[in-house]
Amino acid sequence: MMGNARKQGFTLWMTGLPGSGKSTLSAVLKTKLEKEHGMPVEILDGDEVRKGLSRDLGLSKEDREEHAWRVSFVAKLLSRNGVVAVVALISPYRTSRESAKQMIGPERFVEVYVKASLQACEMRDPKGLYAKARRGEITNMTGIQDPYEEPTDADIVVETEKGTPETSAEFIIKELQRRRKL
Numbered sequence: 301m302m303g304n305a306r307k308q309g310f311t312l313w314m315t316g317l318p319g320s321g322k323s324t325l326s327a328v329l330k331t332k333l334e335k336e337h338g339m340p341v342e343i344l345d346g347d348e349v350r351k352g353l354s355r356d357l358g359l360s361k362e363d364r365e366e367h368a369w370r371v372s373f374v375a376k377l378l379s380r381n382g383v384v385a386v387v388a389l390i391s392p393y394r395t396s397r398e399s400a401k402q403m404i405g406p407e408r409f410v411e412v413y414v415k416a417s418l419q420a421c422e423m424r425d426p427k428g429l430y431a432k433a434r435r436g437e438i439t440n441m442t443g444i445q446d447p448y449e450e451p452t453d454a455d456i457v458v459e460t461e462k463g464t465p466e467t468s469a470e471f472i473i474k475e476l477q478r479r480r481k482l
């Protein structure tokens with residue numbers, strides 16, 4: 301539960317392959333952080349941002365970097381004003397994630413690697429995109445045609461093949477408490 305001191309905002313930057321569990325976890329986390337920790341939460345989900353703020357962007361390396369930059373910018377504004385910005389973004393490039401950390405401020409930035417094997421993500425295929433990529437109907441699929449640079453020093457690594465969305469979210473919360481973010 302809430303401690304005595306008012307907690308600071310921060311950015312929970314969730315990176316991982318398509319289908320690894322970023323959006324699923326962000327929804328569970330939002331409920332828990334609000335209800336059990338009294339924190340205001342805003343989710344910045346890549347898919348949603350692409351319908352609005354990033355509607356002019358595609359899937360080239362430059363556009364993916366620009367997309368991450370815009371999300372970082374909004375996350376900075378939110379997290380410096382007491383909000384927990386939960387970012388659910390593939391963010392395949394290590395340099396983009398490092399830039400986000402610098403823009404937001406390392407003290408307010410928590411990188412979470414939402415980890416699942418490509419095989420597991422492809423089996424889940426919640427949007428049918430892996431199947432489309434295998435059929436050649438889309439050509440910029442991260443993990444198939446486009447790279448995913450695995451985090452090497454994420455603050456938290458959550459292995460979503462080893463638990464349910466509920467237990468994975470609990471694990472992240474425990475790690476945040478250990479780091480005195482909650």
Ligand SMILES: Nc1ncnc2c1ncn2[C@@H]1O[C@H](COP(=O)(O)OP(=O)(O)OP(=O)(O)O)[C@@H](O)[C@H]1O
Nearest residue numbers: 317318319320321322323324426460463464465468
């Ligand atoms: N421990 C877990 N945490 C999160 N999701 C899990 C877990 N175990 C199984 N899943 C399942 O994995 C799938 C993850 O899909 P989700 O849409 O959250 O992925 P994503 O990372 O947001 O993908 P994308 O980058 O394409 O948006 C869901 O069907 C979810 O139910």
Ligand SMILES: [Mg+2]
Nearest residue numbers: 322323347388
């Ligand atoms: Mg998603």
